[in-house]
Amino acid sequence: MRFFWLIIDRVLRIAAVGVAVIAVPILLILGAMAGDSGRAIGYVVGFVTVLVGGGLILLVLRAAWDFRKADGSPGRGSIWRWRFNAALVYLVGSAGLLIAGRFSVPLMSLIPRRSLEVAAYERGYPHLNSHPIWVIHVAGTLPETVPLASFKADYITDPSEPDKKDPTCKRDSPTGGGGYPLRHTELVEPVRAGGRYTLSIIVDKFEPGFCKWRLQAVMVRMRGNKRC
Numbered sequence: 001m002r003f004f005w006l007i008i009d010r011v012l013r014i015a016a017v018g019v020a021v022i023a024v025p026i027l028l029i030l031g032a033m034a035g036d037s038g039r040a041i042g043y044v045v046g047f048v049t050v051l052v053g054g055g056l057i058l059l060v061l062r063a064a065w066d067f068r069k070a071d072g073s074p075g076r077g078s079i080w081r082w083r084f085n086a087a088l089v090y091l092v093g094s095a096g097l098l099i100a101g102r103f104s105v106p107l108m109s110l111i112p113r114r115s116l117e118v119a120a121y122e123r124g125y126p127h128l129n130s131h132p133i134w135v136i137h138v139a140g141t142l143p144e145t146v147p148l149a150s151f152k153a154d155y156i157t158d159p160s161e162p163d164k165k166d167p168t169c170k171r172d173s174p175t176g177g178g179g180y181p182l183r184h185t186e187l188v189e190p191v192r193a194g195g196r197y198t199l200s201i202i203v204d205k206f207e208p209g210f211c212k213w214r215l216q217a218v219m220v221r222m223r224g225n226k227r228c
Helices: 002-035 040-065 079-109
Strands: 135-141 148-156 183-188 191-193 196-202 214-222
Touching: 002 040, 002 079, 040 079, 148 196, 183 196
Parallel strands: none
Antiparallel strands: 135 196, 148 183, 148 214, 191 196
C-alpha cells in the first residue's frame, strides 16, 4: 500500500513540475501583452504579473522537490511544512492531469481511422464472379466539352444489422461509429463517340461470399473532381 501511494505521489509531483514549466512561457506572454499598451499602468501590471506568477511557479517547484523518503518519513523540515507542500503539489498536479485529459480526448478523436475501402490482401476482399448475369447498360448524350471522366460503381458488404460487430466484413467509420459495411470501388470508363457515351456495369461482378457483397450505387466522376 505504501509503495502504491509513493507511485501516486511521484506522478502528481511530476505533473506539478510539468504545469510549472508550461506556465513559464504563458506568464511571459501575459506580461508582455500587458506592457504592450505603452502606458505606465500597463508596465506595472505586466511587472506585477510576472513577479507574482514567477513566485508561484518557484513555490510549486520547491514544493515538488520536498518529497518523502522511501520509508515514508519527510525529506526535510517539519511534518507541517511537508503537508503544506504536498497539498499544493497534489492540487496543481491533479489540475494539470485533468486539463491534459480534457484536451487529449478530443485530439484522440481526430486520429485518422482506417478507410472503409477494403484492401486486396484483407480476408473480406470480394472475389470475381465467374458467371455474372446482371448487367446495367448506360447510354446518353453529353457535349464533348463536359469533362466526363468515368463512372464509379460502389460495391459494399451486407449493410444489415449495423450494430453487429464483424471484424471481417465491417469496420468503424473514419468519422466515428462502428458496424459500417466495407466498400470496394470499381471505375468504369465510358466509350465516347462525339456527343454520345455508352458503358456497361456488372451488377453481380463479385460473388456474394460470406460478406454478402452487392452493388450499392453508381456515380459519375468528372475530371478534376478528386472527391468523387
